Amino acid sequence: MILRIICGSILIFLCAQSVQATTIAEVIAGITSESYQQVHTNLFVSDGQNRGFTGDLDANIPRVPAYQHDEARDYIFDSFESFGLDPWLDPFWFTRSYGGVSYTYTNCNNVVAVQYGVATNAGWYIVGAHYDSVDTGQFLELSPGADDNASGTAAVLELARILSPHTFRDHIVYIAFDAEEKGLHGAWHFVDTHTTTDPAKTNLILRSDVRGMISLDMLAYNPAGTHQDKVRIYGGSSSTNAPVRAALQSALTRYTSITVVNSGAISASDHYPFHLHGMDACLLIEYTLNPHYHRTTDSIDTPGCIDHEYAAELTRGTAAYLAEQAGIILPATLTPPSFQGEDEVLFSWSAQSGAVYRVAYKDDLTDTNGWQTLGVITNFYGWETLRITNQVGTVSRRFYRVENVYEP
Numbered sequence: 001m002i003l004r005i006i007c008g009s010i011l012i013f014l015c016a017q018s019v020q021a022t023t024i025a026e027v028i029a030g031i032t033s034e035s036y037q038q039v040h041t042n043l044f045v046s047d048g049q050n051r052g053f054t055g056d057l058d059a060n061i062p063r064v065p066a067y068q069h070d071e072a073r074d075y076i077f078d079s080f081e082s083f084g085l086d087p088w089l090d091p092f093w094f095t096r097s098y099g100g101v102s103y104t105y106t107n108c109n110n111v112v113a114v115q116y117g118v119a120t121n122a123g124w125y126i127v128g129a130h131y132d133s134v135d136t137g138q139f140l141e142l143s144p145g146a147d148d149n150a151s152g153t154a155a156v157l158e159l160a161r162i163l164s165p166h167t168f169r170d171h172i173v174y175i176a177f178d179a180e181e182k183g184l185h186g187a188w189h190f191v192d193t194h195t196t197t198d199p200a201k202t203n204l205i206l207r208s209d210v211r212g213m214i215s216l217d218m219l220a221y222n223p224a225g226t227h228q229d230k231v232r233i234y235g236g237s238s239s240t241n242a243p244v245r246a247a248l249q250s251a252l253t254r255y256t257s258i259t260v261v262n263s264g265a266i267s268a269s270d271h272y273p274f275h276l277h278g279m280d281a282c283l284l285i286e287y288t289l290n291p292h293y294h295r296t297t298d299s300i301d302t303p304g305c306i307d308h309e310y311a312a313e314l315t316r317g318t319a320a321y322l323a324e325q326a327g328i329i330l331p332a333t334l335t336p337p338s339f340q341g342e343d344e345v346l347f348s349w350s351a352q353s354g355a356v357y358r359v360a361y362k363d364d365l366t367d368t369n370g371w372q373t374l375g376v377i378t379n380f381y382g383w384e385t386l387r388i389t390n391q392v393g394t395v396s397r398r399f400y401r402v403e404n405v406y407e408p
């Protein structure tokens with residue numbers, strides 16, 4: 001705690017702050033089983049639905065998005081936009097061989113939204129999930145992909161919904177990857193096109209500024225038994241103490257009822273291209289592999305296939321990770337002031353590292369000239385205390401408040 005004294009000054013009565021979350025636990029509680037389920041349901045996860053591509057066997061005809069693929073893409077885009085973010089489509093194409101025949105896939109799109117942090121030296125946190133599902137063109141069943149991977153996509157949308165109203169120190173990138181099922185093509189494209197090792201390319205994300213990347217892929221299968229309510233974290237390498245893995249495990253352990261099993265290396269999801277390019281990246285995935293994986297029965301209509309509460313809990317834990325690591329700046333919460341006579345008042349508030357607070361006052365609440373700035377105070381940690389003195393006879397008759405100012 002730091003005691004700060006402002007002399008020759010004024011102030012008093014506390015204005016009620018608007019009702020807002022003031023702790024990370026309150027922020028992540030905004031994700032509920034019901035809110036998660038609503039988003040998940042909107043991603044076309046029922047029997048007969050699909051987010052894949054055409055499966056034409058003629059190699060001269062490009063394979064393009066089919067079924068509900070583009071409807072899901074648009075739903076994701078519109079959702080980001082409705083949160084006040086400024087999403088963009090990240091188009092790409094690629095070729096892929098099946099049975100010795102090379103096919104071209106076109107009209108692929110990642111959906112990307114960036115929430116910019118306020119620090120001048122802000123780093124980048126990236127959270128992504130693929131929204132495509134497998135199709136018959138891969139000689140697989142036409143799967144709705146309710147678990148693989150509408151479950152992770154819904155999590156990304158829920159993260160964006162509850163975190164976007166808040167201010168952060170660092171940047172957060174929310175990505176719905178396309179064409180993961182064809183070979184991580186959306187993630188490869190994003191890494192190749194939008195990240196760089198060259199600091200001169202200031203329009204791209206500098207890879208050394210990426211503090212953590214998480215792929216959310218299959219978050220909803222949670223059968224009863226000894227492994228219920230467990231989750232796995234895999235890295236691109238087997239180093240289980242990489243910072244992103246350690247911090248994600250820590251957040252999940254402290255903020256959820258899920259048991260984390262830190263599980264070595266895996267290359268089969270969208271974290272892998274980030275890992276191969278030197279970024280600290282990991283995969284969060286259900287403990288027990290869903291038996292409906294890549295099948296028509298990976299559907300909300302299959303009993304036991306999807307556990308919304310489990311997925312919501314994992315999403316809350318991931319939200320806690322982002323809030324802690326990307327430095328959420330929460331509103332100041334004032335305690336009631338304690339008056340030391342008429343000319344001195346003491347009050348304190350919860351303060352975030354890196355946040356900036358403006359202390360302001362009014363003599364008269366009907367005054368329409370707004371709040372007068374008493375001081376702007378930076379570099380707070382924990383609880384801060386402000387003592388206001390030397391305003392003989394006026395201190396206890398005035399109104400004041402503390403508000404966040406979001407410049408770093």
Ligand SMILES: [Zn+2]
Nearest residue numbers: 148149180217
């Ligand atoms: Zn998947």
